[in-house]
Amino acid sequence: MFRYAARSLSAKPCYVSPRVIEAEYAVRGLIPCRADEIKADLAAGRGSYSFKSLVYCNIGNPQSVGQMPLTFYRQVMALVDAPVLLEDAEIVARLPPDAVARARRYLTEIGRGTGAYTDSFGYPFARATVAAHINEHDHGVSPSVTADDICLTDGASMGAKLFLQLLVSGASDAVMIPVPQYPLYSAQIALLGGVKAPYYLRESEGWTMKLSDLVAAYDRCVAESGAKPRLFVCINPGNPTGSVLERSVMEDVVRFCHERDMLLLADEVYQENIYDARRQFVSFREVVLGMPAPYCSETMLVSLHSTSKGVIGECGRRGGYFCMTNLPAELRQQVLKLCSINLCANVNGQLMTALMCSPPREGEASYDMYRREWDQIFTGMKDRAELLARELGTVRGLSCQPVEGAMYAFPKIELPERYAQRNEELNAKEGRKLSLDARWALELLEVSGIVVVPGSGFGQEPGTLHFRITILPPLTQIERMVRSIREFQDRIYEQYA
Amino acid sequence: MFRYAARSLSAKPCYVSPRVIEAEYAVRGLIPCRADEIKADLAAGRGSYSFKSLVYCNIGNPQSVGQMPLTFYRQVMALVDAPVLLEDAEIVARLPPDAVARARRYLTEIGRGTGAYTDSFGYPFARATVAAHINEHDHGVSPSVTADDICLTDGASMGAKLFLQLLVSGASDAVMIPVPQYPLYSAQIALLGGVKAPYYLRESEGWTMKLSDLVAAYDRCVAESGAKPRLFVCINPGNPTGSVLERSVMEDVVRFCHERDMLLLADEVYQENIYDARRQFVSFREVVLGMPAPYCSETMLVSLHSTSKGVIGECGRRGGYFCMTNLPAELRQQVLKLCSINLCANVNGQLMTALMCSPPREGEASYDMYRREWDQIFTGMKDRAELLARELGTVRGLSCQPVEGAMYAFPKIELPERYAQRNEELNAKEGRKLSLDARWALELLEVSGIVVVPGSGFGQEPGTLHFRITILPPLTQIERMVRSIREFQDRIYEQYA
Numbered sequence: 001m002f003r004y005a006a007r008s009l010s011a012k013p014c015y016v017s018p019r020v021i022e023a024e025y026a027v028r029g030l031i032p033c034r035a036d037e038i039k040a041d042l043a044a045g046r047g048s049y050s051f052k053s054l055v056y057c058n059i060g061n062p063q064s065v066g067q068m069p070l071t072f073y074r075q076v077m078a079l080v081d082a083p084v085l086l087e088d089a090e091i092v093a094r095l096p097p098d099a100v101a102r103a104r105r106y107l108t109e110i111g112r113g114t115g116a117y118t119d120s121f122g123y124p125f126a127r128a129t130v131a132a133h134i135n136e137h138d139h140g141v142s143p144s145v146t147a148d149d150i151c152l153t154d155g156a157s158m159g160a161k162l163f164l165q166l167l168v169s170g171a172s173d174a175v176m177i178p179v180p181q182y183p184l185y186s187a188q189i190a191l192l193g194g195v196k197a198p199y200y201l202r203e204s205e206g207w208t209m210k211l212s213d214l215v216a217a218y219d220r221c222v223a224e225s226g227a228k229p230r231l232f233v234c235i236n237p238g239n240p241t242g243s244v245l246e247r248s249v250m251e252d253v254v255r256f257c258h259e260r261d262m263l264l265l266a267d268e269v270y271q272e273n274i275y276d277a278r279r280q281f282v283s284f285r286e287v288v289l290g291m292p293a294p295y296c297s298e299t300m301l302v303s304l305h306s307t308s309k310g311v312i313g314e315c316g317r318r319g320g321y322f323c324m325t326n327l328p329a330e331l332r333q334q335v336l337k338l339c340s341i342n343l344c345a346n347v348n349g350q351l352m353t354a355l356m357c358s359p360p361r362e363g364e365a366s367y368d369m370y371r372r373e374w375d376q377i378f379t380g381m382k383d384r385a386e387l388l389a390r391e392l393g394t395v396r397g398l399s400c401q402p403v404e405g406a407m408y409a410f411p412k413i414e415l416p417e418r419y420a421q422r423n424e425e426l427n428a429k430e431g432r433k434l435s436l437d438a439r440w441a442l443e444l445l446e447v448s449g450i451v452v453v454p455g456s457g458f459g460q461e462p463g464t465l466h467f468r469i470t471i472l473p474p475l476t477q478i479e480r481m482v483r484s485i486r487e488f489q490d491r492i493y494e495q496y497a
Numbered sequence: 498m499f500r501y502a503a504r505s506l507s508a509k510p511c512y513v514s515p516r517v518i519e520a521e522y523a524v525r526g527l528i529p530c531r532a533d534e535i536k537a538d539l540a541a542g543r544g545s546y547s548f549k550s551l552v553y554c555n556i557g558n559p560q561s562v563g564q565m566p567l568t569f570y571r572q573v574m575a576l577v578d579a580p581v582l583l584e585d586a587e588i589v590a591r592l593p594p595d596a597v598a599r600a601r602r603y604l605t606e607i608g609r610g611t612g613a614y615t616d617s618f619g620y621p622f623a624r625a626t627v628a629a630h631i632n633e634h635d636h637g638v639s640p641s642v643t644a645d646d647i648c649l650t651d652g653a654s655m656g657a658k659l660f661l662q663l664l665v666s667g668a669s670d671a672v673m674i675p676v677p678q679y680p681l682y683s684a685q686i687a688l689l690g691g692v693k694a695p696y697y698l699r700e701s702e703g704w705t706m707k708l709s710d711l712v713a714a715y716d717r718c719v720a721e722s723g724a725k726p727r728l729f730v731c732i733n734p735g736n737p738t739g740s741v742l743e744r745s746v747m748e749d750v751v752r753f754c755h756e757r758d759m760l761l762l763a764d765e766v767y768q769e770n771i772y773d774a775r776r777q778f779v780s781f782r783e784v785v786l787g788m789p790a791p792y793c794s795e796t797m798l799v800s801l802h803s804t805s806k807g808v809i810g811e812c813g814r815r816g817g818y819f820c821m822t823n824l825p826a827e828l829r830q831q832v833l834k835l836c837s838i839n840l841c842a843n844v845n846g847q848l849m850t851a852l853m854c855s856p857p858r859e860g861e862a863s864y865d866m867y868r869r870e871w872d873q874i875f876t877g878m879k880d881r882a883e884l885l886a887r888e889l890g891t892v893r894g895l896s897c898q899p900v901e902g903a904m905y906a907f908p909k910i911e912l913p914e915r916y917a918q919r920n921e922e923l924n925a926k927e928g929r930k931l932s933l934d935a936r937w938a939l940e941l942l943e944v945s946g947i948v949v950v951p952g953s954g955f956g957q958e959p960g961t962l963h964f965r966i967t968i969l970p971p972l973t974q975i976e977r978m979v980r981s982i983r984e985f986q987d988r989i990y991e992q993y994a
Contacts, residue, residue, distance in 0.1 A: 014825045015727060015758075017666035021831065025838045063612030074579040081845075082575035084568055091588050115560030117805075117812040154651055154815070154843060165688065169514035170667075187838045191662065230512060261512075308614075315614040316844035318651070328511045334518065341522045341684045346651060347813035348578075348845040 023190040025183050026457020030434075031441050032058050035451040051449035055477045057469045058451045060239075060407045062313035062377075065473045070312055070373050072099055072366040073355045079103030080114060080351055098364040106351065114347045120340040122152025122321075123347075126354035130321050133357035134285070141289035149324050151339060152350045156269045156306035159322035160233075161188050162338050163265055163302050166331070167230035168194035174227035176217060176262065178209070180410065180458035180466070182239045197221035197229050200461055203412065206401055207243035211252040218260060232262045237270040237281065237405030240458050240468040242385070244279040244404040250287045254299050263300040263327075264288075269320075272310035275382040276404040285325050301325040307352045309407065311377045319349030319356070381407070384471040384478050391482040392469075396489045407472060410455065413440060413465040416496040437465040448484035520687040522680050523954020527931075528938050529555050532948045548946035552974045554966045555948045557736075557904045559810035559874075562970045567809055567870050569596055569863040570852045576600030577611060577848055595861040603848065611844040617837040619649025619818075620844075623851035627818050630854035631782070638786035646821050648836060649847045652812075653766045653803035656819035657730075658685050659835055660762055660799050663828070664727035665691035671724035673714060673759070675706070677907065677955035677963070679736045694718035694726050697958055700909065703898055704740035708749040715757060729759045734767040734778065734902030737955050737965040739882070741776040741901040747784045751796050760797040760824075761785075766817075767903040769807035772879040776901045782822050798822040804849045806904065808874045816846030816853070878904070881968040881975050888979045889966075893986045904969060907952070910937060910962040913993040934962040945981035 035054055041047040042054075056065060063069060075095055078085070080103050085091050092100050107113065109125035121127060127147035134145045153159045164185075167173060174195035177185045181198075189196050199217035201207040221229055234253060236245045257264040266284035274281050288299050307319035324332065344350075359374075360366040385403040392400040392411045400411035415436065423439045434442065437454035444450055455466025473481070532551055538544040539551075553562060560566060572592055575582070577600050582588050589597050604610065606622035618624060624644035631642045650656045661682075664670060671692035674682045678695075686693050696714035698704040718726055731750060733742045754761040763781035771778050785796050804816035821829065841847075856871075857863040882900040889897040889908045897908040912933065920936045931939065934951035941947055952963025970978070 014827050015664060016828060016831050017662065017664060017670070019666045020663055020835065023834065023838065025834060029837075059614065061614045063609055064614065066609070067612075069610065069612045071579075071581055074581065078575035078579035078582060081578055082568075082571040084571065085575060088591055091591055094585055094588055112560055112563070113566065114813045115564070115566045115811050117556065117558045117561065155840065157840065165514065166517055167512060167514055169516045170690070173514070184838060193667070314612050315840075316611045318841075318843040330511050331513060334513050337520065337522060338517065340526075341520065341681060343652065343654065343812075343815075346815040346843040346846055349843055 019191050019193050023187040024457070025187050026453050029453075029457060030438060031445060031453060032056075032451060034442060035445060038445070038449070049449065050447065054449045054451055055473055055481050056451045057473060057481060058453045060309060060470055060472065061315050062407075062472050063315065065470075065477075067313050067377055067472065068373065069314065070359075070370060072096070072360055072370050073312065073314070073352060075099040075366075076102045076106070076355060077348060077351055080106050080110075081348070083107055083113060096365040098360060098366050106354070114351070118152075118344040118347060118350065120336060120342075120344055121148075121150070122345055122350050123354070126152055126350050127321075129354045130323070130357045134283075134323060138283055138286040138289070141286050143289075145285075145323060151322050151324075151335070152345045152353055153320045153322060154318040154345045154349055155308060156267065156304040156320040156322075157184055158342075158345065159302065159304045159320065160184060160265065160267065162335065163231065163263065163322075164188045164192060164194070166334060166338065167263060168192040171195060171225070172227050174221050174225060174229040176214070176221070176229050176232040178233065178235060178238075180240050180455065180460055180468075181233070182235060182267070183457055185233050186459070195221065195225045195227040197225075197227075198459060201238070201241060201243070203401060203461070203464075206404070207238055207241035207410075208245065208249055209253070211256060214253070214256050218256075229260065229262055231265050232257045233265045233267065234284070235267040236284070237273060239267075239270065239406050240408045240410040240453075241401065242389075242403035242406045242408050242410060243401065244274060244276065244281065247282050247287060250282065250284060251291060254284070254288050254291060254295050258295050258299045263302060266301060266303045268303055269306040269309045270406040271305065273381065273407060274405045275385045276402060279404045281405070285323065288325060298326055300327055300331075302327070307349065307356050310356070311374050311381075312352070312356050313377070314352050314356075317349045317352040318346060319352040320345075321353055380475070381471055384475060385409075387475075388469070388471055388478060388482070392485070395482070395486045396493050398485070398489065403471060407470050408468050409471065410458075410466050410468050413437065413455075413467065415440065415465065416493060418496040419492055422496065437467060440465070441467055444485065444488050448481075448488060450481050450484050516688050516690050520684040521954070522684050523950050526950075526954060527935060528942060528950060529553075529948060531939060532942055535942070535946070546946065547944065551946045551948055552970055552978050553948045554970060554978060555950050557806060557967055557969065558812050559904075559969050560812065562974075564810050564874055564969065565870065566811065567856075567867060569593070569857055569867050570809065570811070570849060572596040572863075573599045573603070573852060574845060574848055577603050577607075578845070580604055580610060593862040595857060595863050603851070611848070615649075615841040615844060615847065617833060617839075617841055618645075618647070619842055619847050620851070623649055623847050624818075626851045627820070627854045631780075631820060635780055635783040635786070638783050640786075642782075642820060648819050648821075648832070649842045649850055650817045650819060651815040651842045651846055652805060653764065653801040653817040653819075654681055655839075655842065656799065656801045656817065657681060657762065657764065659832065660728065660760065660819075661685045661689060661691070663831060663835065664760060665689040668692060668722070669724050671718050671722060671726040673711070673718075673726050673729040675730065675732060675735070677737050677952065677957055678730070679732060679764070680954055682730050683956070692718065692722045692724040694722075694724075695956060698735070698738060698740070700898060700958070700961075703901070704735055704738035704907075705742065705746055706750070708753060711750070711753050715753075726757065726759055728762050729754045730762045730764065731781070732764040733781070734770060736764070736767065736903050737905045737907040737950075738898065739886075739900035739903045739905050739907060740898065741771060741773065741778065744779055744784060747779065747781060748788060751781070751785050751788060751792055755792050755796045760799060763798060763800045765800055766803040766806045768802065770878065770904060771902045772882045773899060773901040778902070782820065785822060795823055797824055797828075799824070804846065804853050807853070808871050808878075809849070809853050810874070811849050811853075814846045814849040815843060816849040817842075818850055877972070878968055881972060882906075884972075885966065885968055885975060885979070889982070892979070892983045893990055895982070895986065900968060904967050905965050906968065907955075907963050907965050910934065910952075910964065912937065912962065913990060915993040916989055919993065934964060937962070938964055941982065941985050945978075945985060947978050947981050
């Protein structure tokens with residue numbers, strides 16, 4: 001993030017697509033921008049703050065807050081990037097034999113090396129690796145995934161954007177999205193000029209969804225906008241909610257989508273991030289294919305995954321894939337065309353995706369180290385998830401559902417009426433329209449250096465307030481964060497209750 | 498590329514956005530798809546072809562046809578990917594000291610390593626490197642580029658798509674594009690529901706452009722569609738034309754854009770690929786800033802570059818950048834928002850972009866090897882460019898403008914009237930609508946294994962026929978290709994003239 005110099009301010013009015021102006025993306029919006037200003041102040045010794053550093057809890061970016069990469073994956077990637085290293089026996093001798101063997105195999109598969117565009121859908125061997133991984137994890141369902149069902153993407157975002165583009169051409173096309181949701185979806189719908197058909201998750205019931213709510217949301221959209229919902233977006237495990245769906249609810253969703261000819265877009269990027277022992281991740285593909293006909297054979301499903309989350313946390317690679325189930329051939333042809341316009345996903349992301357789907361196995365040289373690194377990262381996330389939900393729930397005016405999965409808590413904030421009035425007065429004075437939760441997050445940042453995202457950036461039931469906070473910073477920072485939020489809320493209540 | 502199994506053909510009609518159906522991308526369209534089928538046949542020993550292998554001349558993908566990567570860049574990238582290698586003194590001792598030093602410096606700049614999302618515009622150090630590179634190459638102009646004017650992207654395509662999205666919201670917004678053009682532009686305009694305002698390049702004058710043509714094209718667009726042209730796309734050196742613009746023509750373009758409030762989108766990805774000694778690349782930034790006010794201070798310019806072309810040829814990295822000149826602050830804010838929705842470009846592409854902009858310097862350990870590799874690649878391209886244009890010009894029914902730059906020849910095809918009639922008859926029989934040049938390219942592929950792209954995929958003056966062919970395959974393949982095309986044309990003339 002950075003601020004622009006004012007030098008290029010033009011006198012002329014400046015045209016921008018109204019769709020672009022409409023799009024919003026809070027995860028990197030007002031609060032993180034202000035945080036970057038403060039960070040620059042702290043580095044330059046400017047300003048007077050009561051803290052020496054910021055705690056960034058606004059974005060699911062694990063390695064930016066200290067998580068280490070998994071060594072094996074990086075070794076293989078380096079060797080594939082620079083095959084010249086493999087020609088040096090002394091270097092090869094100093095690296096684990098399974099990393100060397102893996103790199104050699106990948107290079108054989110790739111052929112000419114990583115400098116070329118790949119097939120539009122990505123390296124065939126990497127797609128086959130992903131397919132095998134899915135077949136191994138989705139138990140007892142058929143037909144099997146093949147490499148042709150897989151497309152490697154620049155992060156999961158590219159897949160989400162592609163399918164929205166495929167089915168939304170303007171105001172006659174709607175997309176059902178959860179509230180709260182990951183704002184990529186609402187932003188992309190705005191950019192396409194489409195209609196949002198929001199369905200609310202039930203906070204008090206662990207952020208689950210109810211079929212009756214879905215039906216009502218669908219009917220409301222059709223009645224109010226005349227638009228036809230084309231896709232149903234489901235994020236499981238939930239972002240920002242941290243909830244994990246039960247199979248029976250997922251079956252309701254499948255029937256609901258099938259009956260209304262909606263493509264089910266399953267955002268499953270947090271599938272490895274399950275912390276609650278009573279929950280387990282079941283993929284929508286497993287659910288769909290486990291249901292009777294016509295659901296198993298006709299429900300159009302696109303499943304998204306990414307190298308950015310899980311335990312691997314390789315955000316910078318922009319790796320990921322989508323998997324297509326029951327997509328008609330004519331739709332697939334259009335998908336292929338869209339991918340071909342993009343040429344291909346970046347090869348390092350493709351390699352990281354293949355690696356994520358084929359970690360070292362027991363008995364291989366790197367297995368013990370991989371296991372140790374994996375366990376340490378996962379245990380840390382699990383501990384912090386539990387701690388966060390528990391501690392935030394004891395803060396005055398906050399309540400927090402369990403963080404069953406994903407990387408976030410999404411606590412509800414209750415604030416004194418006078419704090420809300422004060423926001424109105426400040427907005428009038430400052431000439432801006434900060435929502436109440438944005439004011440709260442901004443003031444939290446100014447007094448404590450904690451960077452969170454206001455709930456309004458994700459959507460929330462009218463009249464409620466929330467914030468999203470990641471479980472990623474090291475434990476000491478999480479503890480400082482909880483302490484700061486507690487003091488901040490106590491002070492608000494002292495002053496304004 | 499691959500073919501889809503028919504198993505998922507649905508009985509129900511299938512909705513697809515009409516904008517997606519409208520979009521076309523010939524570079525990976527019919528001909529390359531058929532080529533991949535033939536390739537599979539050859540590998541499996543199926544079919545009877547008169548050749549043993551294909552010559553892929555359809556796409557500017559140098560390392561897929563034998564070009565080697567520049568060693569220094571790959572060494573640095575491998576070390577930055579796997580810093581664990583830098584901890585091993587024995588490995589470090591076996592690598593060039595400047596590669597090691599560069600990797601250490603990049604890692605210091607990056608901070609936590611390559612596993613994290615970067616700033617929305619990319620690593621600040623990499624943007625500063627790009628800025629310094631531009632300032633060094635654009636002579637005698639001010640103000641200097643700063644890191645804040647640079648955004649790192651996934652290839653140049655991402656920048657092109659972003660600015661089209663920024664200024665095109667539907668049928669009221671037009672984009673001036675050259676004919677012929679790189680089909681990313683026409684495809685993206687179709688996806689945005691915008692209007693194409695084509696301006697023709699003058700083939701007989703070396704594919705240059707004339708101001709009077711631009712004015713006429715603008716006026717025609719406004720009169721016929723009512724849409725306002727928001728951007729002017731200029732590809733220099735030209736794709737697919739291989740031509741290099743003269744400064745005086747570029748100044749005409751700048752005045753033309755300024756007077757009509759159009760953003761000038763300068764696709765300069767082939768800036769290093771100049772083969773004609775009488776030509777040199779001048780950037781639009783240098784031209785704009787070298788002109789008197791108000792042109793130098795007000796003309797909105799976005800310049801695109803990529804790691805995929807030039808001599809580096811690192812297509813798989815999807816690296817690139819755009820540079821903004823004279824963009825109003827309110828526009829820049831929207832650009833930043835769009836980038837933030839995309840999170841960031843992939844880090845390996847960012848690193849490769851930084852490396853491309855700061856190669857080894859004289860006196861550094863890797864300089865000699867870098868120079869040798871660079872010269873060999875460049876000389877090869879230059880030789881093949883000259884050979885291709887010269888030889889193709891001697892084929893019956895073909896004429897070819899000089900390949901001054903870029904990576905392609907775009908010869909004009911004349912065909913006997915009866916060959917054209919036969920295409921109509923075949924189309925009627927086959928129930929398809931192959932354009933005449935697509936028929937020609939398809940038959941060339943079937944009889945000779947040469948993969949080219951028909952001119953209709955790029956646009957051409959009505960009544961003319963062309964094909965695009967890359968200069969990239971090794972010399973022996975280029976020679977085989979010319980021979981095949983000569984025989985093919987001779988046979989057509991024998992049979993149908």
